Amino acid sequence: MDKLIELKNVSKSYDGKKVLDNINLYINDNEFLTLLGPSGCGKTTTLRIIAGFETADEGDVIFMGRDIQDLPPHKRNVNTIFQRYALFPHLNVFENVAFPLREKKVGRQEIRERVDEMLKMVALTGFEKRSVTSLSGGQQQRVAIARALVGRPKVLLLDEPLAALDLKLRKDMQQELKNIQKAMGITFIFVTHDQEEALSMSDTVVVMSEGQIQQIGTPMDIYNEPKNAFVADFIGESNIVDGIMLRDRLVRFSGHDFECVDFGFEEREPVDVVVRPEDVDIVPVDKGMLEGVVTSVTFLGVHYEIIVDINGFKWMIQTTDFEPVGSHIGLFIEPEAIHIMHKSEYSGMFGDYSSFSNELDELSDAELNAEEE
Amino acid sequence: MNLKRSNRNLALIRRLALTPYSFWAVLFILVPLIFVAYYAFTDSAFHFTTENILRFFKATSEISDENGTRMVHTYLLIFGRSLKLAVISTIICLVFGYPFAYLISRASPKTQGILITLIMIPMWMNFLIRTYAWMTILQDTGIFNGLLGMLGLGKIHIIGTESAVVIGMVYDYFPYMILPIYSVMAKMDIKLIEAAHDLGCNGIGVLRRVIWPLSLPGVISGITMVLIPSISTFYISQKLGNGKFYLIGDAIESQYTANNLHFAAAIAFILMVILLICMAVMQRAANKRATA
Secondary structure, three states: OOEEEEEEEEEEEEOOEEEEEEEEEEEEOOOEEEEEOOOOOOHHHHHHHHHOOOOOOEEEEEEOOEEOOOOOHHHOOEEEEOOOOOOOOOOEHHHHHHHHHHHOOOOHHHHHHHHHHHHHHOOOOOOOOOEHHHOOHHHHHHHHHHHHHOOOOOEEEEEOOOOOOOHHHHHHHHHHHHHHHHHHOOEEEEEEOOHHHHHHHOOEEEEEEOOEEEEEEOHHHHHHOOOOHHHHHHOOOOEEEEEEEEEOOEEEEOOEEEEOOOOOOOOOEEEEEEEOHHHEEEEOHHHOOEEEEEEEEEEOOOOEEEEEEEOOEEEEEEEOOOOOOOOEEEEEEOHHHEEEEEOOOOOOOOOOOOOOOHHHHHHHHHHHHHHHO | OHHHHHHHHHHHHHHHHHHHHHHHHHHHHHHHHHHHHHHHOEOOOOOEOOHHHHHHHHOEEEEEEOOEEEEEEHHHHHHHHHHHHHHHHHHHHHHHHHHHHHHHHHOOHHHHHHHHHHHHHHHHOOHHHHHHHHHHHHOOOOHHHHHHHHOOOOOOOOOOOHHHHHHHHHHHHHHHHHHHHHHHHHHOOHHHHHHHHHOOOOHHHHHHHHHHHHHHHHHHHHHHHHHHHHHOOOHHHHHHOOOOOOOHHHHHHHHHHOOOHHHHHHHHHHHHHHHHHHHHHHHHHHHHHHHO
């Protein structure tokens, strides 16, 4: 695969506050790459620098081997889908999609053909004369996709395009976007704060926090081998406990020595240990490696989510077996389920479920969304 | 059930709240209009007549200038002159006001506030005073010519020309052009401009294909708010045109002061009808563009 876009040592500040801190990143041709992180992590700014709406203070932006920092947005072979779609309210569906072609002085016949083709792709044939303001959110989204792709860009930038859609529609659009990306054979750079969306759609996920890249990898890498406590916590649910690496493939945490598969750490190095909630098996107390008391149970349909108190540290465990609150249970963890990370600035900030509540989680998510407006 | 009742209460309250306004509108807008029409179509004994209306179109007078002496349709000539000066003023206001409104709308919120205040300050002064101020500025021995003299450019005679009248109108009505255009532009979503850039438009393309069509409602109301008062103005032409450019507003005023109420009403009525037709045509054109 060829490097299509490359960001080299890119930094950017607003009013003295650093929003991007030395970003290094390359994006391959035909790749579906996602910039993932909480609001204010710099993902949208990165996207806007690639689009040309912002200029980096330092560093280079290379597109197909050429520095494009001085190229205005309309001369870049890159199109954007905006968060609220930014459709032109004074133009109907056909004219919105035809907009970039008219600017390029494409002939009438060709415009008609290409717009028809695009509208067919997004299943909006027959909507040509409709006013865009009369369309539903999902339909507006489709018009935005058609309009961004009709000019045949090399790269499509998507700025949280699904954030305004309801859950069902969102799942459908995720699949559809993925299909469109494959069918068109172009590069997608997708910005989201939704980790599930990132994992299910991407070839490569770039996890960002506070203007820095925390980890770049495939969705599997990111989930199974998080680099630090931030990534482990942000992607999925994680129990993150303090541990000591006794030697290669042996780690001590929660007062017990566990076999594991990680190596290459110093002897007796303090580490962060990640155990995913679905990787913990519940066994009778006498057969368990650890012992704890169930403090809460939430039924989630496919499984129960239970919180277990082990020596004062609250673990989250997902299980299909019901365990009532107050029961003593034993826990068994396989060596492959244990992931060891070096200590980082994020150590100790995440991974304890003592103040956990689903509702709280969703509330803070909604707040994040509002802030990003 | 409760909800229904409270909705009904709300509707009642709304209607009650509107009552004083409706009363006011009938008393001070509708009734005077009916009176204007009534006077326009009656003679001094209040018998029905179309004489006043016909007089507007038929009255002739003799004028003599460097081209000799000839007969003209008095009021048609005056109306044509009013229309010409008003249209020129409106075009100047639009040409200068539009880019200005755009620049204001793109400035920082603080700068926007300051600039809008600066534009509105002259509107707080009485317009007679503003017109007198322009008299002293434009006089042959006034400030403007003084400046030209200091720069060694010689003097030009402005006061008493059509240019002076146009300058006065533009100055007086300029804010009415800027404010509606600015308010439309300030509300415009910056993302639409970014989207247009993203889709291949350079600066001019964005202006032509996105900003201009989206700002049309503001432009239409700006034109309306400048054209209508400038077509019917009377004081500016008397003071800055030295009374040489008798406008339709002057005609109404002089008929009125001469106690010729019926003919004054007829002129006002005709002016109103013509303006209404103009506005309807413009509004229609704008709507057509908006839905095209």
